[in-house]
Amino acid sequence: MLEIIQLPALNDNYIYLVHDPESGDTAAVDPALARPVLDVLEEKGWRLKYILNTHHHGDHVGANLELKKKTGCTIIAGLSDQNRIPGMDIGVNEGDRISLGRHAAEVLFTPGHTRGHIVYYFADNSALFCGDTLFVMGCGRLFEDTAEQMWLSLQKLKALPAATRIYCAHEYTQANARFALSVEPDNRQLAQRMDEVNRLRAQHLPTVPSTIEQELATNPFFRENSPALQKTINMHGAAPVQVFAKIRSLKDHF
Template sequence: MARLEIELIPALSDNYIYLLHEPQQGMTAVVDPAEAGPVLEALRRRGSRLDLALITHHHADHIGGLLELKARTGCRAVGPRADAHRIPGLDQLVDEGDRVVLGALTAAVIATPGHTSGHISYWFPEAEALFCADTLFALGCGRLFEGDAPTMWRSLQKLAALPDATRVYCGHEYTLSNARFALTIDPDNPRLRERAAEVEAVRARGEPTIPSTIGLEKATNPFLRAADPAIRRRLGLEQAPDFEVFGEIRRRKDRA
């Protein structure tokens, strides 16, 4: 596995900003800088310059520090072509199938609309790392602010198709509440019960639950498990298409 040093930077109330350092060529990127101050402090501590800012979507809690970072560091900003009109400061516009180079590593851009219409994710296959912001959470998924259930289901299926060992770096620390909700949908899943207990312990210690992995999410995240017969029976949707089952789970989470 190619090296990619990843630092989690907590921001705002529950956001994660990610600082990525590729040591072979010494390049550094930030993913979704919600605010500039914590990023600048991390760069100062590491003695690193900032080369790239990778943006997933237009929400303020993911781009709030971008313009200040550009002004302070001279970094280039990469972001979704579909959201160019809503994200000031983008230098490189990307969409499904495009590539972003960070030193010796290359990220594939995956279009993942649903939470927002222009949401994208960045997958570094050599580093086995996915930065999916508010599409896929640990034990959850994003609200459907600008999309519908079929759209989000297709996006989640793209991510579920990645290798099981892929580490999942999402945009927020929502895992504890997600775990408690997941148990109402899939209560007889022993791996989920085990994971929920682990999450409770980790959060009680004040530690992050991120990253997860694709394999772990497929085994425990109800939003990826719409085809599971036990979940379908519990929801009374045995014959429904997968996206309808997913949509019902999302509606229940919205009301939780």
């Protein structure tokens, strides 16, 4: 199995180090800062082979050039973002695969937050590194694309196996949960999860990773087909993509 280390950075970012013990290969996902990555590499005696970027925002690519200079790693990102990713070496598209030892990550194209956003899915380890497309009980803001495009992207992630662990790039869970309760106040699983989130954050512990199964039960952006949610936002019987767009608009102004 891959070893995954979660590194907090900046105010609420997470950087992930993904290590294959057999080959010794290591990848850094969305490194905002170099120092936390370099410290772990030195402590563990690991060699950084790849940087895997999900999109071009500075809090996801900020350490690209420094890490490349110090480790000689290869930087991989979405092909359509080739002019926006510092130091990018390899561009990938939907369905491409990236090998980390004998493990492989499938690339899924998930525009919505940005037009070039991609995610990395290690099926054999049930691990999804989803950047800012999907959060625990939330999804990314629509900076460069439409609600319909984000909805279509999220449908891909909803279809992944229920046990898939969601390694998103930000600790936004408490705020997301408060909004989720505002649009689905009678969701008992959501209320229970809010209590658990508050307990974890009171101890300064991460709420990430989540799972697809948990998100299907509690994430409003996965629950556009919920009659109770539709009723709360006065969209009963509306098309799923229209319900999603309304939820996203409400969250933007929450």
